[in-house]
Amino acid sequence: MKFLFGHEVIDHITDLNKGAVVSILDENRYESILFLNALLAKSRVKAVIISPNELKSPLPQEIIEFDRITTATEVNLLVSNIRESMNNEGVIVHNYLHYLLLKEDESQVLKMIEFWISKISKTRMVEFIILPKGTFPSFEKKLNNLLNGYIEIKIKPGLRNQYSLRMFRICKPEYHGEEFVYILDGNRLLVKWGDEFTEYLPKESEEEIKKKIEFLKNNIFSIKLERVVNKPLPSMSTFDKWLYAQTTDMPLSYIYFLYPEKIDDFLRKIAVWNLRGLVSIKTGTPTIPDKRLNLRLRNKLAMKIPTPIALFFLKKRGSTVPFEVYNMIRKASAFYISTRSSGEETEELEEVEQYFQEYAARETALKTLLENKESPLTRFDLKDLPKVLSLSLFYGYRLKPKVYEKEKGKWIIDIENCFICKNIKSEKPTCELLIGTMVGGCAVTFKAKFTAKEIECKAKGDQSCKFLLEMVE
Structure with a gap:
């Protein structure tokens, strides 16, 4: 038996x-x-x-x-x-x-x-x-x-x-x-x-999910997702709860622009949520973006000149992200957990913070593209990655990193003047805040998946803070 x-x-x-x-x-x-x-x-x-x-x-x-x-x-x-x-x-x-x-x-x-x-x-x-x-x-x-x-x-x-x-x-x-x-x-x-x-087997068939995904793909520029109110959420991972909270009540095209390298995974999640009655799908007049994939001449030139001069040519103003903004992200993360998660998940604050930080970096990268009259579909050349990262970190934090390719698909970001770990002593790296900026910004500009980790940190006694960025095939 x-x-x-x-x-x-x-x-x-x-x-x-x-x-x-x-x-x-x-x-x-x-x-x-x-x-x-x-x-x-x-x-x-x-x-x-x-x-x-x-x-x-x-x-x-x-x-x-x-x-x-x-x-x-x-x-x-x-x-x-x-x-x-x-x-x-x-x-x-x-x-x-x-x-x-x-x-x-x-x-x-x-x-x-x-x-x-x-x-x-x-x-x-x-x-x-x-x-x-x-x-x-x-x-x-x-x-x-x-x-x-x-x-x-x-x-x-x-x-x-x-x-x-x-x-x-x-x-x-x-x-x-x-x-x-x-x-x-x-x-x-x-x-x-x-x-x-x-803890439950899915009630919907794989064929139903595939049909829903196909519908979402075919109407990606005309769909808006709306959260179904008063619908209790089933068991979800912390990331799925965060994603559900962030992306419902948002145009599907905007999710596509923010997460181009993850859109297939996200469409499957959205299809399942819709079949389970967690989100509704509203269609409207399609908003088709500029499908030009190459950079405008002015921005191509900006990629070839030193960072300070490039910042002058690019129209978005340079600004720093001081500790008060980091604290603001912490408060937003804590509020998210207190209102949308169970008591056990309060221990996962750091995980949720990273999602918010990466989301902020993606949104900043997307807005920068649009403000400089680029298409959200534009895919930068990987040879420009050191320049893009230099601009991103200078934009956000007034940091001046040395970025170089270690080997094909892997880059080192070396930051001597890192202020995040200033006056901190730790046995492990403490500058994870920058990882979201690197991964999120690169994903939007290069339309590829990246991972990053801090391999050296001044808080540990190293000479500088170094990160390894890797493109995932």
Whole structure:
């Protein structure tokens, strides 16, 4: 009989029968507990964690005192008593094998687990064995071959609060070994399915979504999106909530001009939102932009002369962005979170700030194009990227960076006079404010996707603040 967690997405992926024993391999055992906490939070299934110490978990716990219990036989007796108290129905999470393996021979522990497999195969139990991956490599390999299947959980590098999981032998064949990215939102497990993080399977078909996307593409210059009031938002990632708040009640063409390199992803999100009744689509008279893709002669010349003189020729006035503007962005971010997000998301203020900063840079770049009589569709030549970045940072912050191409598709931005980290000492870079300006401005002017990171910072004791900008193919 199939075992169901009560989580639509996970239940769709898994093919797990009652009477199974499964291992979960992670980096330090903590990720597995967080995963199971959220997965079982709303489940009707009885569950208990057996652990050597008390954990922060809403699930009931049984503590094994390893200063008293030292052998696999003693552990087996304790576990048998717990199964009987549960009437051989429910979930047991074994979070102590790393302790037992330090006291007992691996072969004895494997015999104990082999006995469990035969004992519970005809019951309504499902048991999870948590083990830190790579800590006991020989035991881990034998264990995974012995069990019904196993799950691998990893922290996604460079992505805040994102994890990935892979299932082996306990899922449908088409999902065997496939990576599923997920986030934890309070006690909710949100799995990335399509373009969104969710705990529910989509109700709309792929064909419906594709038809809606095609309609949006064909009418991109005549559509305005309108938010459907009093419609509760489903589970969304922080970025999707921010995007929904920013782009609804906006012409679709303006979204296209601001995010040319991401428009396909955004159209899919908008199509799904419309099919789910979160946004309505209004069509009007098309506003077709100038389709000239090349720079005007005056602006071509401006790209070839030094920054101060170029600023004189370009009509938009030069201005700085002092700390009070940065603080204004912080206040806007805080207001956004307080009015549109749950309490748990207040910890993600920095993430939302970056979205606002990048949005501001994109809007500034777009307005600069229009004020200098360029088409919003104009695509700059990549050889002008050092000049564009120099102008952007001088416009915004009166910074005079040295920008040079490190290798094809990668540039170094070296800023000696960075004021953002002035009088600050830190173990990590502190000038992330500039990343949004670099990525957002370049995306609008070159119609390509970029990433950036600060690789050196004066706050860390480096001679200057250096950033690596990379174009993503």
